[in-house]
Amino acid sequence: MTMATTLPTRRDEAWRYSDIAAVEAAWPLPAAEAIVVPAGGNFARTIVQDEGRIHQLDIAIGKGATAVLHVLNIGGAYGRVELNVTLHEGADFKLGAVQIAGGPQNLEIVTTVTHAEPGATSSQIVRSVLAGTATGTYLGKVAVARDAQQTDSEQSVKAMLLDRSATANAKPELEIYADDVKCAHGCAIGELDPMGLFYLQARGLAPADAKKLMLQAFVAGVFEGAADEDMLIDAALTKLGDLV
Amino acid sequence: MMLQITNLHATVADKPILKGLNLTLNAGEIHAIMGPNGAGKSTLGYVLSGRPGYEVTEGSVTFNGEDLLGMEPHERAAAGLFLGFQYPVEIPGVSNVQFLREALNAQRQHRGEAPLSGAEFLKVAREQAGALGMDMDMLKRPVNVGFSGGEKKRNEMVQMGIIDPCLAILDETDSGLDIDALRVVGDGINRIMRKPDKTVLLITHYQRLLDYVKPDFVHVLADGRITRTGGPELALELEREGYRELAA
Numbered sequence: 001m002t003m004a005t006t007l008p009t010r011r012d013e014a015w016r017y018s019d020i021a022a023v024e025a026a027w028p029l030p031a032a033e034a035i036v037v038p039a040g041g042n043f044a045r046t047i048v049q050d051e052g053r054i055h056q057l058d059i060a061i062g063k064g065a066t067a068v069l070h071v072l073n074i075g076g077a078y079g080r081v082e083l084n085v086t087l088h089e090g091a092d093f094k095l096g097a098v099q100i101a102g103g104p105q106n107l108e109i110v111t112t113v114t115h116a117e118p119g120a121t122s123s124q125i126v127r128s129v130l131a132g133t134a135t136g137t138y139l140g141k142v143a144v145a146r147d148a149q150q151t152d153s154e155q156s157v158k159a160m161l162l163d164r165s166a167t168a169n170a171k172p173e174l175e176i177y178a179d180d181v182k183c184a185h186g187c188a189i190g191e192l193d194p195m196g197l198f199y200l201q202a203r204g205l206a207p208a209d210a211k212k213l214m215l216q217a218f219v220a221g222v223f224e225g226a227a228d229e230d231m232l233i234d235a236a237l238t239k240l241g242d243l244v
Numbered sequence: 245m246m247l248q249i250t251n252l253h254a255t256v257a258d259k260p261i262l263k264g265l266n267l268t269l270n271a272g273e274i275h276a277i278m279g280p281n282g283a284g285k286s287t288l289g290y291v292l293s294g295r296p297g298y299e300v301t302e303g304s305v306t307f308n309g310e311d312l313l314g315m316e317p318h319e320r321a322a323a324g325l326f327l328g329f330q331y332p333v334e335i336p337g338v339s340n341v342q343f344l345r346e347a348l349n350a351q352r353q354h355r356g357e358a359p360l361s362g363a364e365f366l367k368v369a370r371e372q373a374g375a376l377g378m379d380m381d382m383l384k385r386p387v388n389v390g391f392s393g394g395e396k397k398r399n400e401m402v403q404m405g406i407i408d409p410c411l412a413i414l415d416e417t418d419s420g421l422d423i424d425a426l427r428v429v430g431d432g433i434n435r436i437m438r439k440p441d442k443t444v445l446l447i448t449h450y451q452r453l454l455d456y457v458k459p460d461f462v463h464v465l466a467d468g469r470i471t472r473t474g475g476p477e478l479a480l481e482l483e484r485e486g487y488r489e490l491a492a
Contacts, residue, residue, distance in 0.1 A: 194296065199333040199387075200343065202293050203403065204321035204351035213346065217337025217386075 014082075017137040017169050019106045022078035023054070032056035032084065039063040039088075045070075046228045048235060049107075052076015058084045061091040063117075070226040073099035073107045074239045083111045087120035095124040096222040098236055101134035101166075102243040108137035108169075115148040115181075122152075127219045128159040130166035131243040137169040142185075146177040155185040160192065160218055162211070162243060211244040212237070245270045246308060246411055246443045247292075253302035253468075254284075254291045261287040263468030264303070269411070269443045276446040276454055276479060279465035280487040285447045286330055288465070289415040293327040294320055307411065321347075322354035326409035330416040330447075332396040335387040340399065341369060343387055344406055351407065372405030376432050393420030401432040412437050413445045418453035430456025451483040 007027050008015035015023070023029075033055075037043040039062035047055055052075055061067045065088075071081050085093050093113060101107045113122045128136035136159060144151045159168035172185035192214050200210035216237060223232040247269040254262040261284045269275055279285055290298045292305065294317035305312040307323060315323065335343070349359040360368070373383050376398050388396050397417055404412055414433065418426060434457060437444045446457060454462075454476065462478040463470045466487065472478065 193333070193335075196333050196335050198295050198317065199329065199335070200347070201317040202295075202321060202327050202329075203343070203347035203407065204318050204354070205347050206318050206350060207316070209346065209350060210318075213338055213343065214335065217335065220337055 014110050014139060016139075017106070017108060017135060018080065019078035022052070022106075026054055029054055029056065032058045032082075035059045035067075037061045037065040037067050037091075039065055041065040043067040044227060046226060046232065047071045047081060048232070049073045049079045049081055050075030050235070052079050054080045054082070056082045056084075059093075060086045061088060061093055061120075063088045064090045066092040066094075068094045068226075069096070070223055070228070070232060071095065071097035071099075071109060072223075072232050072235055073097065073109060074101070074235065077105060079105075079107045081109050083109075083113075085111065085113045085122070087113070087115050087117070087122060089117040090119040091117075092120065093122040095126070096224075096226065097124070097126045097138075098128070098219045098222050098232075099126075099136050099138075100129045100219075100236060100239045100243065101136050102131040103134060104132065105134045106137075107134070108139070110137075110139045112141045112143065113153065115142070115144045115151040115153065115178075117145070118148050119150045120148065120152075123154045125156045125222050126158070126170075127222055128168055128170075129162065129215055129218065129240065129243065130159060130168055131162040133163075133165045133167075135167040135169065139169075139171045139173070141173040141175065142183060144174075144176040144178050144181050144183065148178045149180040151178060151181040151183065153181075153183045155187075157185070157187040158218070159189045160215065161189065162192070208241075208244040212240055215240050215244070247312075247445075248306045249292075249303070250305070251303040252288075252291070252300065252305065254287060255299050255301055256287060256297060260301075261468055262291065265465070265469055267463065267470055269445060271410075271443055272440045273460045274438065274444045274446065274457060275461045275463065276448060276459040277463050277465050277470075278448060278479060278482055278487075281449075283465045284468045285465055286415055289327055289330075289413045289445075289447055292320075292413055293317060293325060318350065319354065321407075321409075322351040324410035326404050326407055326412045328397075328400045328404060328412060328414035328417045330419065332388050332391075332400055334389045334391075336389050338387050340383045340385065340387050341366070344369065344383075344403060348407055368406055369402075372402050375405065375435065376402050377428055378402055394422060394425040397421055397429060398425065398432075401429055401436070405432065405436045408436070410441060411443045411445070413447065415447045416449065417446070418448055418450060426453065427456060429453075433457045451479045454479050
């Protein structure tokens with residue numbers, strides 16, 4: 001993905017669901033943060049987007065290196081986390097992302113993961129919880145170059161709609177030029193199981209607590225192993241508590 | 245009396261299921277409700293516990309003197325009503341222990357009691373799981389996920405033991421159990437609920453659970469009403485004669 005140099009419109013695929021007025025207000029965007037993980041290195045970063053900002057990161061992961069990102073996208077009228085990741089030979093990239101939006105919020109996570117060389121692995125787990133008239137978007141492109149054989153990539157995308165008026169956009173996308181690769185993607189958009197909610201309430205949980213417990217289960221696991229796991233879970237739960 | 249159901253009418257998706265049901269349960273009694281498929285047995289359990297979509301169109305239910313139908317499902321639980329589900333629900337990602345502790349403490353808070361600490365709760369949970377032959381490891385797993393039919397029913401009984409209700413409505417708790425599990429579950433019901441201040445309503449198709457949990461009263465539910473009431477001998481008669489003869 002090349003970062004936009006002119007103000008994007010909704011005709012640009014990567015900005016199709018964006019709040020263009022909010023993007024314009026923030027224009028021109030500062031240059032994307034460039035991160036280079038040297039061969040054999042290990043990189044980890046946690047991004048909490050809680051104030052309506054646009055985060056753009058370019059991450060190049062060197063031979064045999066690893067990068068782990070945990071993203072909690074919860075704040076502001078419009079918030080965007082955009083990752084442009086390039087994997088070199090045998091590198092590994094992991095993304096665990098949760099976005100939780102209510103009211104009229106518009107939050108999005110847009111990733112392009114390029115397997116440029118053989119034997120790299122990538123895994124992306126994205127969970128969205130959307131209430132009110134909120135919009136939550138995940139656009140995730142995995143590109144596998146011609147010689148990037150033995151690529152192993154995985155995308156797991158799930159969204160939970162708490163109200164019929166909320167919107168989830170999910171677009172896992174594969175562009176594969178190699179012929180010996182494993183690329184999996186799964187995508188599901190649903191509502192909380194009413195029978196599960198009734199079961200929890202029949203055991204004594206108030207409706208909001210029952211919902212919160214089920215949503216906690218929905219997002220739990222995404223932050224497993226993060227250095228800031230407790231902080232991320234607490235912040236996610238606080239936001240969920242505001243929505244149920 | 246603990247529970248008084250008067251002229252209860254209820255619909256599901258606008259279809260009348262309960263059509264003028266009367267039933268009185270006193271403390272210290274065990275009642276069994278038997279009846280053919282589609283008679284409204286499970287509907288009665290769901291109506292009493294407040295499942296959405298089960299509309300009461302007429303009649304009243306008082307529970308320890310309070311209007312049961314005016315309460316939310318979690319308020320009914322806090323007031324001491326427990327529904328043992330025919331098909332206990334699987335909830336991925338939520339551990340039994342976490343769920344039960346939150347549920348129990350929500351009930352205690354509702355009643356103005358102090359919450360149990362983690363250690364206090366685990367002690368109770370361990371006792372109840374042990375009494376029902378359930379591994380503590382299973383109690384730490386997500387609610388009912390990957391449990392066999394028998395394990396789910398056993399888990400319902402562990403939950404009942406931990407929550408310690410005054411009224412248990414057990415919807416086909418015997419279905420899906422082998423002979424050994426049936427005995428364990430039957431013993432559990434007796435141990436937890438056969439007390440002077442407690443009441444059980446057993447909903448069942450078969451006599452065999454009643455060999456372990458002796459009912460004081462047996463009712464036949466057919467076409468949305470109680471059509472006959474008797475003692476334990478009525479269950480044996482039903483087993484022999486079938487519902488068709490007796491339900492009318």
